[in-house]
Amino acid sequence: xxxxxxxxxxxxxxxxxxxxxxxxxxxxxxxxxxxxxxxxxxxxxxxxxxxxxxxxxxxxxxxxxxxxxxxxxxxxxxxxxxxxxxxxxxxxxxxxxxxxxxxxxxxxxxxxxxxxxxxxxxxxxxxxxxxxxxxxxxxxxxxxxxxxxxxxxxxxxxxxxxxxxxxxxxxxxxxxxxxxxxxxxxxxxxxxxxxxxxxxxxxxxxxxxxxxxxxxxxxxxxxxxxxxxxxxxxxxxxxxxxxxxxxxxxxxxxxxxxxxxxxxxxxxxxxxxxxxxxxxxxxxxxxxxxxxxxxxxxxxxxxxxxxxxxxxxxxxxxxxxxxxxxxxxxxxxxxxxxxxxxxxxxxxxxxxxxxxxxxxxxxxxxxxxxxxxxxxxxxxxxxxxxxxxxxxxxxxxxxxxxxxxxxxxxxxxxxxxxxxxxxxxxxxxxxxxxxxxxxxxxxxxxxxxxxxxxxxxxxxxxxxxxxxxxxxxxxxxxxxxxxxxxxxxxxxxxxxxxxxxxxxxxxxxxxxxxxxxxxxxxxxxxxxxxxxxxxxxxxxxxxxxxxxxxxxxxxxxxxxxxxxxxxxxxxxxxxxxxxxxxxxx
Amino acid sequence: xxxxxxxxxxxxxxxxxxxxxxxxxxxxxxxxxxxxxxxxxxxxxxxxxxxxxxxxxxxxxxxxxxxxxxxxxxxxxxxxxxxxxxxxxxxxxxxxxxxxxxxxxxxxxxxxxxxxxxxxxxxxxxxxxxxxxxxxxxxxxxxxxxxxxxxxxxxxxxxxxxxxxxxxxxxxxxxxxxxxxxxxxxxxxxxxxxxxxxxxxxxxxxxxxxxxxxx
Numbered sequence: 001x002x003x004x005x006x007x008x009x010x011x012x013x014x015x016x017x018x019x020x021x022x023x024x025x026x027x028x029x030x031x032x033x034x035x036x037x038x039x040x041x042x043x044x045x046x047x048x049x050x051x052x053x054x055x056x057x058x059x060x061x062x063x064x065x066x067x068x069x070x071x072x073x074x075x076x077x078x079x080x081x082x083x084x085x086x087x088x089x090x091x092x093x094x095x096x097x098x099x100x101x102x103x104x105x106x107x108x109x110x111x112x113x114x115x116x117x118x119x120x121x122x123x124x125x126x127x128x129x130x131x132x133x134x135x136x137x138x139x140x141x142x143x144x145x146x147x148x149x150x151x152x153x154x155x156x157x158x159x160x161x162x163x164x165x166x167x168x169x170x171x172x173x174x175x176x177x178x179x180x181x182x183x184x185x186x187x188x189x190x191x192x193x194x195x196x197x198x199x200x201x202x203x204x205x206x207x208x209x210x211x212x213x214x215x216x217x218x219x220x221x222x223x224x225x226x227x228x229x230x231x232x233x234x235x236x237x238x239x240x241x242x243x244x245x246x247x248x249x250x251x252x253x254x255x256x257x258x259x260x261x262x263x264x265x266x267x268x269x270x271x272x273x274x275x276x277x278x279x280x281x282x283x284x285x286x287x288x289x290x291x292x293x294x295x296x297x298x299x300x301x302x303x304x305x306x307x308x309x310x311x312x313x314x315x316x317x318x319x320x321x322x323x324x325x326x327x328x329x330x331x332x333x334x335x336x337x338x339x340x341x342x343x344x345x346x347x348x349x350x351x352x353x354x355x356x357x358x359x360x361x362x363x364x365x366x367x368x369x370x371x372x373x374x375x376x377x378x379x380x381x382x383x384x385x386x387x388x389x390x391x392x393x394x395x396x397x398x399x400x401x402x403x404x405x406x407x408x409x410x411x412x413x414x415x416x417x418x419x420x421x422x423x424x425x426x427x428x429x430x431x432x433x434x435x436x437x438x439x440x441x442x443x444x445x446x447x448x449x450x451x452x453x454x455x456x457x458x459x460x461x462x463x464x465x466x467x468x469x470x471x472x473x474x475x476x477x478x479x480x481x482x483x484x485x486x487x488x489x490x491x492x493x494x495x496x497x498x499x500x501x502x503x504x505x506x507x508x509x510x511x512x513x514x515x516x517x518x519x520x521x522x523x524x525x526x527x528x529x530x531x532x533x534x535x536x537x538x539x540x541x542x543x544x545x546x547x548x549x550x551x552x553x554x555x556x557x558x559x560x561x562x563x564x565x566x567x568x569x570x571x572x573x574x575x576x577x578x579x580x581x582x583x584x585x
Numbered sequence: 586x587x588x589x590x591x592x593x594x595x596x597x598x599x600x601x602x603x604x605x606x607x608x609x610x611x612x613x614x615x616x617x618x619x620x621x622x623x624x625x626x627x628x629x630x631x632x633x634x635x636x637x638x639x640x641x642x643x644x645x646x647x648x649x650x651x652x653x654x655x656x657x658x659x660x661x662x663x664x665x666x667x668x669x670x671x672x673x674x675x676x677x678x679x680x681x682x683x684x685x686x687x688x689x690x691x692x693x694x695x696x697x698x699x700x701x702x703x704x705x706x707x708x709x710x711x712x713x714x715x716x717x718x719x720x721x722x723x724x725x726x727x728x729x730x731x732x733x734x735x736x737x738x739x740x741x742x743x744x745x746x747x748x749x750x751x752x753x754x755x756x757x758x759x760x761x762x763x764x765x766x767x768x769x770x771x772x773x774x775x776x777x778x779x780x781x782x783x784x785x786x787x788x789x790x791x792x793x794x795x796x797x798x799x800x
Contacts, residue, residue, distance in 0.1 A: 076679070076713045080688075083681030140784050166681045167711035167719035168756065168787040 008304070009297035016293045017286065024282040031278065035271035040242065043262040044231050047244045050192035050260045054246070057188060058158050061178055062147045066160045068101035069176040070143070073164040082108055082164050082172045087117045094119035097176075104179040105152050108164070108172050109133065116172065122153035124175065128250070132161040133173055135251050148250025149180075156180040156198055156206050156248075156256050180256075182207045195261040201254060210261060213237050218259050233264070240264040303331045310338060319346035376490030381439040382450040382482060382532060383507050384423060385514040386414060386457060388431040389477040407431055410476060413460045421453035422446075426501050432514075439489045439502060447484050447532045448539035451563060454480045454526045479525055481514030483507075484532040505554070512551040513560060522546050524562030533561045607768055608742040610775040613733045613753060620737025621755060621780055623657040625723045627730035628741055628749040631765070635727045639663035643699035646710070646720055648676050651790070653710060653720030657756065659730050660702060666722060667699035677713035684708055684724060707754065716788040721756050746770045757782035 072078055078097075081090040094106040098119045107118035113129035128150035135146035146161040159177030163170040178184075185196050189209045197208030197218055205215035214236040221234045222245055232243050241263045248256040310323040319342045325335045388394075388410060395403050411433065415425050418435045422443055426434040435453070438446030457480060465475035485506020491498040513527040524544070533540040543561035550557050611626040629635060643665040647654050651672060660666065668678045668689060675691040684706025689696050691714070702708065705726040712718035723730075729749075731739035746768050754761040758780050766776060 074716055076677075079679075079681055079713075080686075083683075083686065137784075142789050144784070144786075163786070165711070165716070165786065165788065166679070167709045167721075168785070169682075169709035169719075170786060171681060171709075 007297075008301045009294055012293050012297040013290060017290050020289050021286055024286065028275065028278055028282060032271075032275055035275070036268060039264060039267040039271065040231070043242045043264065043267055044244075046192070046262055047194055047231070047242065047260045050188075050194040050196070051244060051246045051258070053192045054188055054196070054258060054260075057191065062158060062160050065101055065103050065176045065178065066145055066147075066162060068097070068103070069106075069160060069162045069174045070145075072097045072101075073162050073174045079164060079166060079171070082116070083166070091117040091119055101176060102178075103176050105157055105159070105175070105177045107175040109161075109175055110172060111170055113173075118175075120152070121155060121157075121179070124159075125151045127253075128159070129173075129175070131250050131253060132159065132175065136161050136163065136173065148253075149248040149255040150177070150250060151200075151255075152177070152179075156200070180207060182209075185209045192260075193262075195263075197259045197261065198248075199257045199259060201256060203257075206256065208259075210236070214241075214261070218243065218261070222257055222259065234261070236261070236263075239266075300331070303327065303335065307331070307334060307338060310342075314338075314342055314345065319343075319349060376488045376492075378486055379439060379442065379489050380446075380484065380486050381489060381502050381506070382437040382446040382484040382535070383426075383487070383502065383510040384418070384433075384435040384437065384450050384453060385481045385510045386433040386435070386454075387479050387514050389479055389518065391431040394474075394476075406473075410461075410464060413464050414457050414478075417456035417460045418453045421449045421456060423449065423453045427499065434507075436489075436502060440500060445539075447482070447536040450482045450484075450532065451526075451528065451536050451539045454482060454563060458525060477525070479514050479517030479527075481510045481512065481517065481527050482532050483510035483513055483529040484535050485509065485529075508553055509551055509558065512553075513558075516549060516560065522562055524564055526563040528561045528563065530559040530561070607744050607746060607770070608740060608773045609744060609751070609766065609768060610773060611731070611733070611739045611741065611751070611753065612775060612777045613737045613739065613755070614777065614779050616779055616781055620733070620735065621782065622733050622735045622737065623655075624733040624737075624739060624753055624755040624758075624778075624780065625657060625659045625725075625730060626733065626739040626741060626751065626753045626776075626778070627659070627725050627727050628744055628751055628766070628768070629727040629729070630745060631748040631750055633745070633747070635729070637661040637663065637726060637728050639665070643667040645669055646722065647671055648678070648712070648718070651676075651712075651715050651718060653712075653718055656719070657721045657723065657732060659723040659725060659732050661728055661730075662705050662724055662726050663701070663703055664724070665699035665701050667696065669695050676715065676718070678710060679713055680708045680710055682706065682708040685722075715790075717790040719787045723754060744768050751776060753778050753780065755780055755782065757785060759783060 078090075078093060081093055084090075090108060094108065094117055098104070098106045103120070105118065105120035105124070107120075107124065108116045109129045110116055111133070113133050115123055115129065118124075128148075132146045132148055132150075135148065136144050139146060144163060148159060150157055150159050157177040157179055159175055162174050162176075164172040164174055180198055185198070185208045188196055195209045195214075197210050197215065198206040199219060199222060200206050203219040203222055205212075205219065210218070217234045217236055221232050221243065225232055225245060230244070232245070234241050234243050241261050243259055243261045246258045246260070247254040248258055306323060310321060313321045322339050322342065323335045325332055325339065327335070388407075391407075394406070398406065410431075411428060414433055418425060418433070421437075423435040423437050424439065424441075426436050428434075435450075437443060437450040437453070443449060457478065461476060461478055468475055483506050485504060487502040487504030487506045489502045490500070492501050492503065493499050509529060513529060516522060516527050517525055524546070527546065528536070528540060528543060533543050536543075540561065540563070543563055546560045546562050548557040548559050609626075609628060611624075613621040613624040613626070615621050639661055644658060644660055645667055646658055647669050649671045651674070658666070668676075670676050670693055675693050676689075677691045678689040678696075680687050684704040685700070685702050685708045687700050689700075702722060702724045705724050708722045708724065710718075710720040710722065729741050729744050731741045733739040749766050749768055751764045751766045752761045762778060762780065764776070766774065768774065
């Protein structure tokens with residue numbers, strides 16, 4: 001499918017699809033970012049809670065051991081063994097205490113810190129006893145004790161120290177502790193859901209739930225983040241994890257570090273799966289949207305193209321064509337409007353055509369231009385009257401359709417001759433023609449044109465008569481009267497129906513002059529008034545004076561002239577097929 | 586707080602004789618200047634071997650109201666001490682101190698035998714069934730000693746003139762304070778001793794009503 005970018009479809013796709021794609025991409029990206037941030041926050045919370053859980057578990061176990069140790073410390077036999085000189089018996093008693101308290105290590109320390117006897121895993125690291133005793137001595141509470149972390153035989157322990165008293169004298173210290181080992185780590189993981197690893201003060205991995213491959217990255221991150229408890233990202237076996245580190249202190253002395261680890265990938269797995277689904281949905285939506293846009297564009301473009309083609313036909317002048325109205329939307333309305341417009345244009349055209357046929361083209365143009373206002377102006381106009389002689393006799397001989405056809409044929413020729421010389425057909429009055437020269441458009445040589453038109457009418461009639469003779473029909477004859485006078489010109493009629501015409505005495509004179517051509521003594525078909533002859537100049541040079549006549553309705557006699565021969569055309573009077581142009585009235 | 590416990594601040598002033606007898610007045614204060622009671626001050630002649638004569642009758646340290654009274658008792662070597670129980674409940678008085686270990690298992694009233702303290706040293710007493718009960722018996726190899734009262738003063742009289750070692754001990758001082766003093770032929774001297782005391786390690790009696798609630 002070709003998609004020119006300038007087509008509506010192309011533009012719609014170009015705008016719509018990228019915007020949708022961008023929106024979906026942005027959504028996908030934002031949701032992804034939100035999920036990741038949320039996952040990080042959740043992991044952060046989990047790890048902080050895990051750290052707290054660890055502290056709580058240690059505190060609880062310490063509390064249990066402390067209670068057991070306190071009970072043991074106030075046991076009289078233990079007290080006597082502590083004060084006595086039998087470390088072997090004391091050690092065996094401690095072994096039994098270790099069993100009852102479920103502890104890993106138990107030891108009796110001299111007030112100065114020296115180990116008197118111990119049970120369990122070897123001796124504590126050298127610094128531990130004095131550290132703990134210092135802490136316990138600083139404890140001013142009712143029942144002093146100390147707790148912390150320390151190594152026994154290199155194994156990390158959580159330890160508690162309580163005094164062995166005789167009266168108010170501290171005669172020794174009882175040290176008790178539990179091992180922080182893989183089992184403990186596994187228990188803690190069950191509780192917290194987080195992986196964990198205990199690291200020694202030197203960064204070496206001690207115990208934990210993580211695979212050995214995680215130890216080195218954790219140790220190196222710990223090295224870099226010493227002193228910070230913020231969330232850290234680490235890479236274990238290529239996967240991203242988040243970790244927090246918590247120092248394990250004895251007093252203020254960092255003894256070991258607890259690393260709590262949660263896999264970011266694991267946490268993000270559901271969100272990533274959702275993201276993949278989202279991407280599939282997004283691509284599907286994009287494809288669907290593109291298809292819909294195309295379909296919509298096609299649905300829109302097709303009627304638009306049809307309307308455009310229709311418009312082109314209209315501009316070419318085809319008003320008869322109709323575009324189908326098959327929609328209820330704006331396009332449907334447009335099609336309807338276009339059809340209405342075509343109808344309107346056709347109507348106007350028809351009106352114009354009728355106007356052209358009913359009024360002269362000049363009058364029609366003037367009407368179209370200036371509107372059909374009533375009004376008038378006085379101007380000098382040359383009026384030509386032509387009449388078909390013997391029409392009455394003719395009408396008796398022919399049936400009405402034939403008569404009308406003949407009449408129209410005659411009028412058409414005459415009109416052509418008049419219009420060819422710039423004359424305007426004012427009206428047809430039966431078989432008579434009234435034509436104007438110099439109105440509605442002023443013409444400087446109107447009288448000359450009128451005379452030329454009259455000559456042309458004679459020639460045209462001669463030609464028509466030749467045709468009629470060939471059709472075996474009798475010839476026609478005309479009489480033409482021409483007068484030039486100041487008349488009133490304008491649209492004459494009612495508000496609904498107007499005629500452009502002229503009125504005045506001069507019009508009557510022209511009609512009378514036409515009537516005078518019937519007088520045989522004048523021997524002419526064309527009679528001019530003196531005014532026309534004077535105004536025509538050279539065009540009326542051959543005018544033959546006919547003397548003066550008294551025209552009906554006028555008191556003054558009028559001087560009249562005859563135009564006998566066409567100025568430049570052939571002499572129809574010499575034509576063998578033509579009868580003399582005069583018929584006796 | 587080992588440093589605090591071991592610190593014995595010492596503001597010593599040898600004052601001109603005020604009284605007539607050869608006596609030394611030791612005033613024991615804490616660093617704030619408050620008088621310290623129950624301190625035992627003793628003078629041991631450095632140029633002669635002191636002669637100690639234990640009393641014929643045993644000295645009593647009673648148990649009353651589930652407490653020892655007095656809290657600190659100073660005796661000379663060879664003194665016999667009896668521990669009469671005036672309470673309705675039994676007591677089990679014991680010592681695991683190096684200089685005198687003894688055990689008086691649960692008894693009422695007067696124990697059968699007084700306990701002979703034949704070695705100098707501090708003996709810490711306890712009751713095996715009442716952890717808060719605590720007392721000390723300071724066994725001395727010199728007859729010149731006194732215990733400070735609530736005013737912090739311990740007055741040691743009848744001292745032979747010459748060089749002496751002054752020793753001041755208190756249950757809450759980690760070790761005894763030792764100083765050499767010269768006792769003049771006539772007159773009295775006052776020794777002002779400042780002791781920094783450690784935490785009172787006496788176990789407090791649990792109130793009757795309080796139980797071992799969740800902590």
